[in-house]
Amino acid sequence: MGRAIRDRLGAHNTIKATGEPGELAAMTFTGEAAGFAACTSDAWINEASPGAFATIALHRPATRAKQLSVPVWVGLGERDITVSRKAIERLATKAPNVELHRYDIAHFEPFHGSDPALIAADQAEWFSRTF
Template structure:
C-alpha cells in the first residue's frame, strides 16, 4: 500500500481486482472519532483520474473519508485481460464490494456511507439506493438514468453498425469500438461536442483509452433506473447540466422529482464541463453543503 502526497493524503488500495484511492479526512478529528465515507466512481469509459480527484479532495477537506475507484477492466483496475470490457452487472457488483470494504476502513462510520456517481455511475448509484436501505445518501451528477432516450438520440446507421459487434462481444468474442468521435463517425458517443468533451476532461497521464467493448449496447435501452425513482428512500442530491445532451435532462429532473427525498441542482454546463475550470469547486461546495445540512459531514 503506497501513500501519495496530495492536498488530502491518499492511499492506493486494492479491493480484489478493483484499484481505489482512499482519501482520509484532512481535518483534525477527536480521538476515536469516526466520519462518513463517500464512495465514488467514474462515468462510462472514464477513470478515477478524470476530473474526480478535485471532488474527492473537497470531501476530504470537509472531514469525510473518500473511496474513489476504477471499475474492473478499466483504468488501473484488473484483470490484465480483457481490457476495456464494460459489463453493467459487473460494475454494480464492484459498487457492492467497494461499499462493503468502505465500512471496514479505520475511522469510517459504517452508518454514514454516501454514494457519488457521474453519468453511467450515476445510474449505478440510483440502482444501489433502490435495492438497499443501508446507504445514508446519494450524490449523482449528470446521471444516465434513461437508456431509451439515448437510443432515440443515436443515428440508426450507427446503431446498425454497433449492434452486430455488441452481439459478438456478448457471445464471447471480445472486440472494441471507439468510445467517441465527431458526428458522423463510428463510435459509441458521437453527439455534437462529445469528442471535444472527452478531450477536455481527460488530463495528461490518464490511463483512459478511446476504446470500449460494445456489449452494453444490446441492453442500454433497458437501463432506466429513473422509472423506479420513487423507491429511493435515502436523501438524493441530483445535478443536471442545462446544456447536457449526453444524458436526457427531463429524465434527470424527473429523478429528483420522483425520489421522495430528491433535490435538484441546475448548472449552466454540458456533460463534461463539471470537470473544467471553476465548476468542480462550485459543484463540490454545493454537495458538501447538502451533506452538512443532512448531518453527514
C-alpha cells in the same frame, strides 16, 4: 448492436468511445468528442467495449425513483446533450427525498475548469445538511 452482443458473449472487441457525428463510436453528438478530450490525458486510449452499451438504452432510473428510501442529490447540466434533461427532471420529481441542482454546464464540464469545485462544494454542503 451486433458488436455489443458479440462482446457480451465473449468475443471482445472495441469501438471508439468518442467520435464526430457519423463515426462509429459510443458518443457522437456534436461536441462530445471535444468535451471528453478536455477531461482526459494524452495517455488515454479512445476505446470502449460495446458490450457495456448493450443495456444502456434500457437504463431508466426514474422508473424506480419512488422506491428510493435515502436522500438523493441530483445535478443537472442545462446544456447537457448526452443525458436527457427530461429524464433527470422526471427522476427528481418521482424520488421522495431529492434535491435537484441545476448548472449552466454541458455533460463533461463538471470534470474540468472551475465547475468541479463549485459542484463539489454544493454536494458537500448538501451532505453536511442532510446527514
